[in-house]
Amino acid sequence: xxxxxxxxxxxxxxxxxxxxxxxxxxxxxxxxxxxxxxxxxxxxxxxxxxxxxxxxxxxxxxxxxxxxxxxxxxxxxxxxxxxxxxxxxxxxxxxxxxxxxxxxxxxxxxxxxxxxxxxxxxxxxxxxxxxxxxxxxxxxxxxxxxxxxxxxxxxxxxxxxxxxxxxxxxxxxxxxxxxxxxxxxxxxxxxxxxxxxxxx
Amino acid sequence: xxxxxxxxxxxxxxxxxxxxxxxxxxxxxxxxxxxxxxxxxxxxxxxxxxxxxxxxxxxxxxxxxxxxxxxxxxxxxxxxxxxxxxxxxxxxxxxxxxxxxxxxxxxxxxxxxxxxxxxxxxxxxxxxxxxxxxxxxxxxxxxxxxxxxxxxxxxxxxxxxxxxxxxxxxxxxxxxxxxxxxxxxxxxxxxxxxxxxxxxxxxxxxxxxxxxxxxxxxxxxxxxxxxxxxxxxxxxxxxxxxxxxxxxxxxxxxxxxxxxxxxxxxxxxxxxxxxxxxxxxxxxxxxxxxxxxxxxxxxxxxxxxxxxxxxxxxxxxxxxxxxxxxxxxxxxxxxxxxxxxxxxxxxxxxxxxxxxxxxxxxxxxxxxxxxxxxxxxxxxxxxxxxxxxxxxxxxxxxxxxxxxxxxxxxxxxxxxxxxxxxxxxxxxxxxxxxxxxxxxxxxxxxxxxxxxxxxxxxxxxxxxxxxxxxxxxxx
Numbered sequence: 259x260x261x262x263x264x265x266x267x268x269x270x271x272x273x274x275x276x277x278x279x280x281x282x283x284x285x286x287x288x289x290x291x292x293x294x295x296x297x298x299x300x301x302x303x304x305x306x307x308x309x310x311x312x313x314x315x316x317x318x319x320x321x322x323x324x325x326x327x328x329x330x331x332x333x334x335x336x337x338x339x340x341x342x343x344x345x346x347x348x349x350x351x352x353x354x355x356x357x358x359x360x361x362x363x364x365x366x367x368x369x370x371x372x373x374x375x376x377x378x379x380x381x382x383x384x385x386x387x388x389x390x391x392x393x394x395x396x397x398x399x400x401x402x403x404x405x406x407x408x409x410x411x412x413x414x415x416x417x418x419x420x421x422x423x424x425x426x427x428x429x430x431x432x433x434x435x436x437x438x439x440x441x442x443x444x445x446x447x448x449x450x451x452x453x454x455x456x457x458x
Numbered sequence: 459x460x461x462x463x464x465x466x467x468x469x470x471x472x473x474x475x476x477x478x479x480x481x482x483x484x485x486x487x488x489x490x491x492x493x494x495x496x497x498x499x500x501x502x503x504x505x506x507x508x509x510x511x512x513x514x515x516x517x518x519x520x521x522x523x524x525x526x527x528x529x530x531x532x533x534x535x536x537x538x539x540x541x542x543x544x545x546x547x548x549x550x551x552x553x554x555x556x557x558x559x560x561x562x563x564x565x566x567x568x569x570x571x572x573x574x575x576x577x578x579x580x581x582x583x584x585x586x587x588x589x590x591x592x593x594x595x596x597x598x599x600x601x602x603x604x605x606x607x608x609x610x611x612x613x614x615x616x617x618x619x620x621x622x623x624x625x626x627x628x629x630x631x632x633x634x635x636x637x638x639x640x641x642x643x644x645x646x647x648x649x650x651x652x653x654x655x656x657x658x659x660x661x662x663x664x665x666x667x668x669x670x671x672x673x674x675x676x677x678x679x680x681x682x683x684x685x686x687x688x689x690x691x692x693x694x695x696x697x698x699x700x701x702x703x704x705x706x707x708x709x710x711x712x713x714x715x716x717x718x719x720x721x722x723x724x725x726x727x728x729x730x731x732x733x734x735x736x737x738x739x740x741x742x743x744x745x746x747x748x749x750x751x752x753x754x755x756x757x758x759x760x761x762x763x764x765x766x767x768x769x770x771x772x773x774x775x776x777x778x779x780x781x782x783x784x785x786x787x788x789x790x791x792x793x794x795x796x797x798x799x800x801x802x803x804x805x806x807x808x809x810x811x812x813x814x815x816x817x818x819x820x821x822x823x824x825x826x827x828x829x830x831x832x833x834x835x836x837x838x839x840x841x842x843x844x845x846x847x848x849x850x851x852x853x854x855x856x857x858x859x860x861x862x863x864x865x866x867x868x869x870x871x872x873x874x875x876x877x878x879x880x881x882x883x884x885x886x887x888x889x890x891x892x893x894x895x896x897x898x899x900x901x902x903x904x905x906x907x908x909x910x911x912x913x914x915x916x917x918x919x920x921x922x923x924x925x926x927x928x929x930x931x932x933x
Contacts, residue, residue: 280778281653281753285892290871294524294538296498296545308894313880337774339654342687342753343892345589346496347605368623368657368689369589373605426621428481439607440503443615446484449476450512450617453486 266436267378270359271405272332275322276396278389282336283343284370288352290344301348302355323356327400335392335404336363340381341370350377360406362413364389375429376439382406382413388421409434462728465694466625466660469600469725473583475617482619488582490612491568492519492555494546495873496587500610501549512616514554518577519546521559522567524873527836527863539874553613566839566865569593569807573677574841576706580695580722585612590807590889591690592683596676597703598695598725600660603684623689624734626659630667632741637923639817640675641809641887641906643667644682645747647739649757656688659735662727663693667741673702674811681808682889685754694726746922749891749904750794751782756891758794760909760921766791785893786901787881795919797903801884802833802914803896804907805863806870809887810838814907815846819854821911821925827859828917834861834876836868860914872897885913 292304310321317324334353340363341349350373353361360380371381384392395402395415405414408430413421432439463471476484490513497519504511511517524539543560550557558564564571569590572578580598585591587609594601604618611618630643648655661683668676676693683691700719703709710718745759756779758764764783767790770776783790788797804810804818815837827833835855837843843865846852852862869876870888872895878884880899887910888895891902903919912922 279781280774283753283890283892285890285895289894289898290873293495293873294536294542296542297502298499308898313898339657339687342653343589343684343890345587345603345605347499347587347607365654365657367654367687369603369605373607376605376607426482428619431480439619440507440611440614442481443484443611443617443619446476446617447615449484450486450615453475454616457486 265378267359267380267408267433269405269407269409270332270380271403272359273327273330273401274333274335274362274392274396274404275328275331276335276393277322278335278337278393280337281339281342284341284346284349285343287341287349288346293346293348298351300355301352302357305352305356332357332359333404333406334358334361335389335396336361338364340366341374342367345369345373347373347377350374350379354379362389362392362404375433378433380406380408380433382423384413384421384423388413391415391420462731464625464727464731464733465598465662465692465725466600467731469581469583469598470622472581473600482621484617485620486583486617487585487612488516489572489577489584490517490616491572491584491586491591492517492546492609493523493568493586493588494521494542495523496606497549497609498542498545499606500587500613501553503610504553504613509614511553511555511613514556516616517555517613518572519550519555519557520565520568520571521546522865523867523871525560525866526874527866527868527876529864536875563840566841567807567810567867569677569681570810570838570842573597573673574706574839576703576709579703579709579718580699581725585618589684590681592688593677593681593807595680595683595690595692596673597699598692598722600690600692602690624659626656626661626688627733627736628661628663628739629665629736630663630739630741631665632667633670634667634741634744637908637926638744638746639906639908640671640678642744642747643739643741644679644685645749645754645757645904646744647737648682648686648755649747650739651686651737653685653753653755654687656683656686659688661686661688661691662733663691664727668693669696672813673698674813677811678808682754685889695722746906746909748794748885748909748919749902750786750788751779752785752891752893753782754889754891754904756782757904760795760905760919763791763793764788795921797919798883799885799903799913799918800831800882801878802831802910803836803869803884803886803888804910805834805836805838805868806888807838807867808889809907810836810842812842812845814887815842815851816849818907818911819851821908821922822858822860822915823854825858825915827914831914831917832861833859833914834863834869836863836876837865839865858915869896871895885910885919
């Protein structure tokens with residue numbers, strides 16, 4: 259079985275957007291009415307739809323992603339337990355579709371974290387002190403930049419390392435080398451055959 | 459002497475296909491449940507790689523999320539939902555998967571029909587592209603929600619790459635007071651530990667209050683494990699479990715049944731088994747619960763008051779509460795009882811089973827829905843709908859002025875046209891009170907079927923125990 263390569267994730271430097279709200283659920287990231295699609299594409303236009311867009315469909319200029327200084331930012335700094343609730347993978351599809359490649363938050367919900375990593379969206383968990391520093395820096399200077407170095411597992415603010423972050427070693431390997439998990443799993447088909455034969 | 463094991467350890471251990479030091483476990487999946495919303499992209503993935511479904515015999519599909527709950531022949535489904543349903547039909551035909559479609563007598567909410575058909579069995583690993591897959595843990599299965607990429611993995615390999623979660627023991631001892639049921643237990647637990655309180659853990663619910671629950675009530679508890687952030691929730695199978703499963707379509711029969719039950723009896727945490735964390739709840743101290751905010755941890759006894767802003771310990775919690783109450787249009791410090799409501803929704807994979815409907819009907823019998831209130835009663839499956847109709851529950855609901863609908867997820871997720879209007883208040887037996895969950899701008903108060911039915915007949919939030927004198931049941 260050949261392993262289908264994905265785009266590797268190594269290092270990312272970008273300005274960032276603040277949404278430091280705890281318990282942002284996946285219904286906010288992509289409301290259920292947008293889940294009637296049958297493909298993964300185009301969901302970026304509906305990311306945070308009920309927060310980003312007014313009832314008449316026009317952008318709310320106060321929502322962080324809509325502000326002029328958010329243009330081009332590839333990193334979102336969010337609150338604790340980001341991505342809780344529904345298992346919809348449409349949430350990372352929408353975030354990636356908008357142009358985001360990493361989320362920095364104090365913690366993440368389990369299913370969201372798994373879904374994100376499978377789509378090249380890196381969840382970076384940081385402690386409260388680092389989180390506060392990143393938030394404060396952005397409030398002072400909208401041009402502040404974060405660097406997420408996945409191989410080194412470091413987060414830097416304007417070029418200065420401020421934290422090490424943890425990540426499951428296998429997930430890291432998959433992201434850094436663009437390993438396709440299904441290909442990896444199908445390479446173990448002999449083990450699966452043996453398991454099924456002994457549990458028939 | 460072997461190390462004492464938890465129920466979770468036993469089920470996990472029996473499904474390990476391969477373990478490697480530097481990679482997650484390859485875990486075998488016994489049963490894969492599929493629905494229309496989270497599967498189309500997974501089937502496309504299979505096609506693009508030229509793969510087949512490895513075990514169509516272990517894969518079952520139904521239509522529930524974007525399905526109409528009005529009489530099906532008359533229902534107008536929007537073209538996008540119609541296309542999604544057609545895609546599931548085509549995918550199941552192409553890959554040889556059993557589909558309980560809208561015409562099937564077995565159609566219903568995926569987490570309702572799995573147990574109903576006897577597909578859900580103790581000791582099984584069960585996954586579905588839906589976070590409420592935790593429901594099936596009520597039977598001592600290890601059941602959890604997955605994303606669409608993982609749906610594709612299971613379709614192709616019947617396995618998942620999984621890191622072993624930690625375990626959390628939730629012990630609930632004592633007798634539940636009258637009018638207090640499973641929904642109140644789980645809301646009280648989530649209020650206590652928070653929406654992220656069980657992140658990274660599989661919960662095992664134990665204790666005398668759990669053992670005393672019937673299977674439907676156990677499903678309600680396990681269902682909302684995800685609302686505490688848990689990977690899964692489990693309850694050790696016992697005589698109630700076996701009695702419930704006996705004779706169901708896919709349950710083992712004859713000698714195979716007896717062998718299975720003997721095996722299932724070993725599925726309990728050993729004396730002295732260690733959990734990574736533990737929480738206790740005193741069942742005797744619980745009251746009917748209701749949510750006031752925009753996540754399921756924002757719950758209080760129905761006799762209680764919305765928290766005051768200064769009751770929050772830190773600025774971020776204060777800000778979160780203020781934001782939630784602004785959305786909900788509720789006043790900090792005010793009593794929740796007496797809050798007027800517009801809609802009552804009785805349904806969802808949390809509370810749409812026969813016992814839930816009986817509890818609601820007992821409250822609504824010989825009563826009328828309050829003026830100006832809309833009440834939707836949506837059974838979890840066609841089978842439940844027929845059973846309820848055989849008991850005359852539909853007549854009770856209709857006579858009271860409620861709408862009696864076809865089976866589906868309906869207003870829990872508001873994908874099918876059943877939804878709130880902006881600003882409306884709903885008491886809902888579903889599982890999520892997130893902003894806009896039941897329709898943009900809608901305001902959801904989660905509660906038990908009994909509390910929801912009490913709100914339906916009064917038009918406001920009320921302690922159902924004050925209305926119980928003339929009716930029975932607690933759930």
